Amino acid sequence: ETGVTQTPRHLVMGMTNKKSLKCEQHLGHNAMYWYKQSAKKPLELMFVYNFKEQTENNSVPSRFSPECPNSSHLFLHLHTLQPEDSALYLCASSQEGANYGYTFGSGTRLTVV
Amino acid sequence: GQNIGQPTEMTATEGAIVQINCTYQTSGFNGLFWYQQHAGEAPTFLSYNVLDGLEEKGRFSSFLSRSKGYSYLLLKELQMKDSASYLCAVRDQRGNAGKSTFGDGTTLTVKP
Numbered sequence: 001e002t003g004v005t006q007t008p009r010h011l012v013m014g015m016t017n018k019k020s021l022k023c024e025q026h027l028g029h030n031a032m033y034w035y036k037q038s039a040k041k042p043l044e045l046m047f048v049y050n051f052k053e054q055t056e057n058n059s060v061p062s063r064f065s066p067e068c069p070n071s072s073h074l075f076l077h078l079h080t081l082q083p084e085d086s087a088l089y090l091c092a093s094s095q096e097g098a099n100y101g102y103t104f105g106s107g108t109r110l111t112v113v
Numbered sequence: 114g115q116n117i118g119q120p121t122e123m124t125a126t127e128g129a130i131v132q133i134n135c136t137y138q139t140s141g142f143n144g145l146f147w148y149q150q151h152a153g154e155a156p157t158f159l160s161y162n163v164l165d166g167l168e169e170k171g172r173f174s175s176f177l178s179r180s181k182g183y184s185y186l187l188l189k190e191l192q193m194k195d196s197a198s199y200l201c202a203v204r205d206q207r208g209n210a211g212k213s214t215f216g217d218g219t220t221l222t223v224k225p
Contacts, residue, residue, distance in 0.1 A: 042215045042216055099144070102146075102156075106154065
């Protein structure tokens with residue numbers, strides 16, 4: 001148990017579908033992040049939330065829509081995705097002043113068909 | 114922007130010592146992290162350096178030279194379970210919302 005829980009673990013969706021990824025952290029952290037990990041590429045930052053306010057949108061296409069209702073929960077709403085969006089989507093959290101980096105969730109393996 | 118360089122692959126023998134290097138050129142710096150990621154799993158935090166020098170934690174040590182934009186992760190007494198990808202990441206601003214930029218990762222294979 002990492003303290004950051006992501007659901008679902010695996011998701012297959014068509015290009016016309018709408019789905020949501022969920023992330024929940026049980027660590028009392030006040031920042032949460034979405035990262036994308038594709039094969040042969042480094043982890044790419046997508047969104048940053050600090051005290052449930054979005055502080056970073058790393059030029060992510062609008063077909064990805066984040067939502068952070070409180071400091072413990074983070075969603076990524078998906079619609080009209082493309083096959084190249086297939087990747088591992090990782091949620092992470094961190095704490096102000098901490099020197100132990102991110103705590104990652106197990107990720108959602110997304111396949112767009 | 115951020116530019117982080119790591120070797121793509123390394124191979125070492127069980128019981129040996131291996132050093133994984135990371136170089137960075139960043140617009141801001143507020144700490145360098147090393148993570149371990151086993152295949153099919155999430156990255157897990159290994160070490161953090163914000164000041165120059167060596168940080169030791171059991172079999173793993175991490176070194177930082179801010180003037181040279183250079184870090185390394187040293188793994189001693191290698192075990193088979195150390196076969197994984199090792200990610201170098203640089204945080205670019207103060208505060209917990211300071212985002213981290215990751216290198217491509219170094220895939221380490223430990224052989225018997």
